Amino acid sequence: MVRSSIFNVGFFVGTFVLMVVWSPALLIGPVALRWCGRAWAILLRKWLWISLGVSIEVRGEVPSGACVIAAKHQSAWETIGLLGILSDPCFVLKRELSYIPIFGWYIARNRQISVNRGAGMVALKVLLRQAQKAMAEERQVVVFPQGTRVEVDASKPYQAGIAALYGQLNVPVHPVALNSGLVWGRNKFIKHKGKIVVHFLPAVRQGLSKKEFLAELSDQIDSETARLVTEGRQNL
Secondary structure, three states: OHHHHHHHHHHHHHHHHHHHHOOOHHHHOHHHHHHHHHHHHHHHHHHHHHHHOOEEEEEOOOOOOOEEEEEOOOOOHHHHHHHHOOOOEEEEEEHHHHHOOOHHHHHHHOOOEEEOOOOOHHHHHHHHHHHHHHHHOOOEEEEOOOOOOOOOOOOOOOOHHHHHHHHHHOOOEEEEEEOHHHOOOOOOOOOOOOEEEEEEOOOOOOOOOHHHHHHHHHHHHHHHHHHHHHHHHHOO
């Protein structure tokens, strides 16, 4: 409880202070904001270790250039941690996040993709249009294909948006499994000592139908995530 309190206070206060101190980067543009994102991820990694004894391990070959990253979403960690792993990530985020004071400015200026999840086909068209721009800039579009954070051991269907990106963009789609929810659970105040493992898997083969793609993607992510969760529990 004490360690979690120290971590949470340090994380939220530190994040606010950093966003204020780094605000001139909003005027400079994407290069400066990319540096801020990487620095934020590095500082979070150090703070997790200092306050909670949490370490981070990255497995597999980290993709670069234009591609889609289809990642499991168990925790707030991956929305920050991946900033320090990928070279130029472009996250697909719910539109409500862009309304948060200061934080929303960073989202807009760093050209992240904000989507109104209740807008149906209109949202899908916005997603495809913005993702195509990101591909032209050799960025990595990060999608959480289940649409939201999912608790460890819980299941949730994979949404059609990721299949549309696979079918329309003609770029590699890399599944990413992780076990961050063991350490930093969804909406959980208490954090736990352990190791967060994020595993970049080979790209899904091309030429699949929508149904085949979603089946293969979900199988790869869920099976490797289950293995990482089992491994993580043994080390808690």
